Every structure is written in C-alpha cells, then in structure tokens.
Amino acid sequence: MPTWTTRGLRGSTLEEMLNVSIEKYREKGLALIQKIPTPIKPMEMDKTRGQITLAFFDQKSTVDYIGLVQGVPVCFDAKECAADTVPLQNIHAHQIRLMEDFERQGGVSFIILYMTHRDECFYIPFTDLSRFWDRAQAGGRKSFTYKEIDKSLEVGGTRGLALHFLEQLQRDLDRRAARNDDAQDVRRDGG
Secondary structure: OOEEEOOEEEOOOHHHHHHHHHHHHHHOOOEEEEEOOOOEEEEEEEOOOOEEEEEEEOOOOOOOEEEEEOOEEEEEEEEEEOOOEEEHHHOOHHHHHHHHHHHHOOOEEEEEEEEOOOOEEEEEEHHHHHHHHHHHHOOOOOEEEHHHOOHHHEEOOEOOEOOOOHHHHHHHHHHHHHHHHHHHHHHHOOO
C-alpha cells in the first residue's frame, strides 16, 4: 500500500494514485469513472493455478478512463514521463481520434501526466494535446516540453486524495465556457 508524504504518494504508479482518487470521488458522489481494461488474448494458461502465462494485446486500447463527473462525460488517459520532454509517440493516433470524437459529442477529453523526475502531475486539456499533435503531424516537433505545459493546471493532492484532478477539470470547463461566450459576443457584434 502506498504511503502519503508531503510530496505525494511515492513509489506508486500514476494509475494507482488515480484509482484511489476515483474511488474517493465515487464514495462522495462526485464522479463515476471506470478504468478501461486493455483487451488481451490469452495464448497459454497454467491450468493448475488458473493463471494466464502468455498473452498479447487483442486490439488497440482506447483511453485508460471514461465516466461522468456531475453529468459531464469525461475520457482521459494516464501518462508518465521521466524527462522534461514528453514524446508524442506515447500517445496513439486512435486515442487522439477517440478523444476528438468524444469532444464532438460534448464530452471532455484530457490527459493526466505525471512527470516522475519532478514529482509533478498535470491536467493536459485536449485543446493543448491537439495543438501538440497537429504540430507533429505538420512536420514539427514530435514532443512537447515541460515549458509548454500550463502550470496552472498542476494536479495536487488534498484531503486524503492522492490526485485531485476535478479542480483542473472545472478550470478547463470554465475556460471553454469563456471561449464560447467570446465567440457568441463576436457573432452578435457582427465580427
């Protein structure tokens, strides 16, 4: 079991930290989010122990998590990085397509990125991820850097939660609403 320190949960994976927070959100009635298992095809079984001993990934996975937060549909992936440069090869085209489609349907897509060497975690909104992805597809850099991450979207722990990402989700929703209001003002003004 991971232990809490002033700097967070050490020696724990990002998904373990997220799973603890997600369970707390569920208990408090704040969100219902499910971990999506990666589909595998078993090739060999140890029948005496009932364990899979050899398997391969059956199909491309979608994202790590999907659910609802106070009526807002969310889908997101958990990524860890041990450097200040985050390679986009760790994010797959089918994941970007799913996130785009999810956004078109009125959902919110994002990534929770844990920079292990800094012990810092960030909410990366799909708008930012999409910008980095499009830049790479147009022949630009195939990564994004720590300097490019919006530091106001750092995810911290609070009140028994290893990672309290709902605050950053709310900030993302507020920014989306402000952009929509600005767009409506421009249309009203005839601009």
